[in-house]
Amino acid sequence: MTTNSCPECESELQYEQNTKYFTCKKCGLYLTREQIYDIKDKLRPEKKKNKQDDYLEWWLSSKK
Numbered sequence: 001m002t003t004n005s006c007p008e009c010e011s012e013l014q015y016e017q018n019t020k021y022f023t024c025k026k027c028g029l030y031l032t033r034e035q036i037y038d039i040k041d042k043l044r045p046e047k048k049k050n051k052q053d054d055y056l057e058w059w060l061s062s063k064k
């Protein structure tokens with residue numbers, strides 16, 4: 001899966017240079033790059049959980 005695939009329907013996203021938005025040709029989704037990453041992150045809870053665990057572990061160890 002690439003950055004330029006729609007997080008909703010996984011079809012091709014079209015980048016608009018003027019607005020810096022990505023639009024989905026199929027479902028009409030209209031997102032910034034940051035929003036796409038955010039949505040894809042939420043669709044992979046395991047990956048995000050590991051990230052948070054690492055951070056929590058670091059935070060707790062720094063408190064000791």
Ligand SMILES: [Zn+2]
Nearest residue numbers: 006009024027
């Ligand atoms: Zn779509």
